[in-house]
Amino acid sequence: MIEVKHLVKRYGDFEAVRDVSFTVEKGRIYGFLGPNGAGKSTTMNIITGCLAATEGEVTINGYDIYEDPVEAKSCIGYLPELPPLYTDMSPEEYLYFVGRAKGLKGKALDDGVDRVIAKTSLTPMRSRLIKNLSKGYRQRVGIAQAILGDPEIIILDEPTVGLDPLQIIEIRDLIRELGKDHTVILSSHILTEISAVCDYVIIIAAGKIVASDTIENLTKLNEGKSYIDMDVRGSEDAVKAAAGTLEGVGGIEVQAGENSTHLRLEVPGKEDIRDHVFFTFAERRLPIIAMQYEEVTLEKVFLALTESQKRNRAEEAETPEDTRIRAEDIFGQIGERQAAEQETSAPETPAEETAPAEKPAAEAGNDNDDYKPLFGGN
Amino acid sequence: MSAIYKRELHSYFCGMTAPIFVAFLLLMTGIYMTVYNLMGGYPGFEAALSGVSFVFLIAVPVLTMRSLAEEKHAKTDQLLYALPVSLTSVVLAKYLAMVTVLAVPTGVMCVYPLILNRYGTIGFASAYGSILAFFLLGCALIAVGMFISSLTESQVIAAVVSVGVLLLTYLMAGLAGMIPESTGASFAGFLVIAVLIGVVVQVMVKNSTVSMGVTAVLVAIVSVLYFIKEDLFTGALPDLLEALALFDRLYSFTNGIFDLTAIVYYLTVAALFVYLTVQSMDKKRWS
Numbered sequence: 001m002i003e004v005k006h007l008v009k010r011y012g013d014f015e016a017v018r019d020v021s022f023t024v025e026k027g028r029i030y031g032f033l034g035p036n037g038a039g040k041s042t043t044m045n046i047i048t049g050c051l052a053a054t055e056g057e058v059t060i061n062g063y064d065i066y067e068d069p070v071e072a073k074s075c076i077g078y079l080p081e082l083p084p085l086y087t088d089m090s091p092e093e094y095l096y097f098v099g100r101a102k103g104l105k106g107k108a109l110d111d112g113v114d115r116v117i118a119k120t121s122l123t124p125m126r127s128r129l130i131k132n133l134s135k136g137y138r139q140r141v142g143i144a145q146a147i148l149g150d151p152e153i154i155i156l157d158e159p160t161v162g163l164d165p166l167q168i169i170e171i172r173d174l175i176r177e178l179g180k181d182h183t184v185i186l187s188s189h190i191l192t193e194i195s196a197v198c199d200y201v202i203i204i205a206a207g208k209i210v211a212s213d214t215i216e217n218l219t220k221l222n223e224g225k226s227y228i229d230m231d232v233r234g235s236e237d238a239v240k241a242a243a244g245t246l247e248g249v250g251g252i253e254v255q256a257g258e259n260s261t262h263l264r265l266e267v268p269g270k271e272d273i274r275d276h277v278f279f280t281f282a283e284r285r286l287p288i289i290a291m292q293y294e295e296v297t298l299e300k301v302f303l304a305l306t307e308s309q310k311r312n313r314a315e316e317a318e319t320p321e322d323t324r325i326r327a328e329d330i331f332g333q334i335g336e337r338q339a340a341e342q343e344t345s346a347p348e349t350p351a352e353e354t355a356p357a358e359k360p361a362a363e364a365g366n367d368n369d370d371y372k373p374l375f376g377g378n
Numbered sequence: 379m380s381a382i383y384k385r386e387l388h389s390y391f392c393g394m395t396a397p398i399f400v401a402f403l404l405l406m407t408g409i410y411m412t413v414y415n416l417m418g419g420y421p422g423f424e425a426a427l428s429g430v431s432f433v434f435l436i437a438v439p440v441l442t443m444r445s446l447a448e449e450k451h452a453k454t455d456q457l458l459y460a461l462p463v464s465l466t467s468v469v470l471a472k473y474l475a476m477v478t479v480l481a482v483p484t485g486v487m488c489v490y491p492l493i494l495n496r497y498g499t500i501g502f503a504s505a506y507g508s509i510l511a512f513f514l515l516g517c518a519l520i521a522v523g524m525f526i527s528s529l530t531e532s533q534v535i536a537a538v539v540s541v542g543v544l545l546l547t548y549l550m551a552g553l554a555g556m557i558p559e560s561t562g563a564s565f566a567g568f569l570v571i572a573v574l575i576g577v578v579v580q581v582m583v584k585n586s587t588v589s590m591g592v593t594a595v596l597v598a599i600v601s602v603l604y605f606i607k608e609d610l611f612t613g614a615l616p617d618l619l620e621a622l623a624l625f626d627r628l629y630s631f632t633n634g635i636f637d638l639t640a641i642v643y644y645l646t647v648a649a650l651f652v653y654l655t656v657q658s659m660d661k662k663r664w665s
Binding site for chain 2: 011012045048049050051052069070071073074076078080082084085086087088089093097098099100101102103145
């Protein structure tokens with residue numbers, strides 16, 4: 001369906017997208033997940049032909065987006081980050097315009113517009129001017145525009161931004177429904193949104209794909225993995241010895257503190273061994289003064305992946321090897337991350353997704369304000 | 379393409395732009411016709427037209443300033459890029475919509491010679507020939523304005539620059555006459571133009587090697603030509619500048635000459651700037 005090969009987008013010296021490759025297959029819902037500025041919108045803009053890539057190629061149903069743009073674009077419905085709406089039109093007029101531009105005519109056009117208006121619950125607003133609509137309704141008009149004409153591929157860039165919780169649920173249901181007979185790609189920086197609707201996740205950070213797998217695979221790897229963090233009053237050696245006798249523990253980390261010893265246990269099995277841990281330490285007369293149980297969630301996978309990628313961004317610029325991480329490697333990084341508990345604030349990498357466009361000057365006012373009357377003639 | 383054309387027309391006529399444009403043009407034509415033809419008793423409608431052509435300096439930027447700048451500003455250009463419509467069709471549709479707006483007052487003007495005919499004998503051929511040239515001049519100016527609008531995100535900048543450029547072409551014939559015809563002056567002028575082209579290249583591609591290279595090559599060509607065939611430069615700069623005087627071609631029509639080269643000239647200017655607009659839109663995707 002969609003093949004993206006070695007996509008690179010540079011803005012001057014800044015690489016917004018760095019060697020991104022993936023394939024999208026028919027009939028699935030793909031989630032593009034990444035923090036703000038990761039390059040999600042840039043990648044989507046390139047796939048839909050709104051931006052040209054510096055390097056790499058994109059083919060849609062066999063049509064190259066640069067060589068055969070019209071054929072390639074007719075397979076796609078796209079909702080950009082900011083819905084591209086003509087605010088001097090009503091949703092109905094606007095959708096008729098988009099439908100005609102997509103090549104719909106006559107009854108197919110009428111039916112198509114009616115259907116998308118019903119699907120996005122725009123009926124009460126269909127003849128109001130778009131400039132008088134709230135952000136949520138504007139977003140819906142944008143989605144309606146993207147799905148109009150039943151394109152095979154629907155690409156939605158952050159479709160639920162600005163919607164209220166009820167609308168978010170409605171739109172998610174709509175996306176799930178669309179996923180039954182369309183290929184949907186949607187981007188978000190919110191993990192729960194992606195895991196709620198998508199079959200397949202592509203995690204992107206600092207312009208690179210750091211993981212791409214099905215939701216099942218990513219969650220399967222998480223299953224039953226947990227950590228136990230404890231503070232124990234006792235010497236480092238005693239704690240280490242006690243921990244060594246525990247069964248079903250994958251890894252042990254010991255760190256001497258001021259009044260206590262910090263112990264961190266990695267538990268690979270599904271079993272909850274906290275009772276066992278408690279009695280073992282009690283028998284050895286090592287009082288546990290704090291114990292915390294932590295399960296690995298998809299969210300942690302995501303954070304670990306994206307943060308490490310951000311940190312490495314500068315160094316990786318020199319080593320062009322494939323840094324795509326296998327799911328098994330993820331957990332080592334989660335360990336690192338959780339060990340460094342204090343590090344909660346992510347290092348911000350300013351990764352601009354749009355071209356540094358010229359600053360728009362003051363909003364254009366009345367049409368005639370700028371002119372002095374000229375008199376002349378021959 | 380027709381969808382975009384219809385949308386553009388809808389937005390011009392449902393908004394204030396087209397009514398203001400049409401009203402302003404008709405008002406000024408009406409004033410000039412009243413003064414020249416009705417009160418002055420002069421039988422040629424073309425005289426009124428030649429007087430009224432300066433109105434384009436204001437009316438055309440009003441029409442063209444938002445054509446592409448506003449799309450970029452409101453980010454609706456993303457829709458145009460994503461729709462299965464070629465960029466050429468998008469630009470042509472927008473251009474034709476503006477030409478259609480211009481066709482409305484021009485169509486009304488076609489009635490004026492008929493009105494004048496009631497009061498005396500008038501030369502229909504020169505009147506309608508002038509109206510045609512007036513329309514084509516407008517088409518060429520609209521293409522220039524649309525190109526300027528495609529370069530910026532701000533309608534105000536688009537309008538101000540358009541007024542400036544159109545004013546320059548309006549005054550060009552006079553300016554060209556002031557430049558000395560000597561070979562030295564032309565040589566110096568061409569060197570300045572070569573450097574200016576280099577500056578434009580620098581702004582466009584942001585690569586100093588390329589822009590320096592282009593400037594060096596142009597300067598070399600001009601210098602070599604100057605030393606080999608000096609007489610080539612006699613009056614060359616005023617001739618070049620005169621070629622940019624868009625308005626002056628209209629005056630041969632209003633003087634009663636049907637100048638085919640002027641028609642070809644206007645159509646070429648229109649086609650060139652429509653083409654440049656397509657390129658400018660395409661270039662935006664690469665920045």
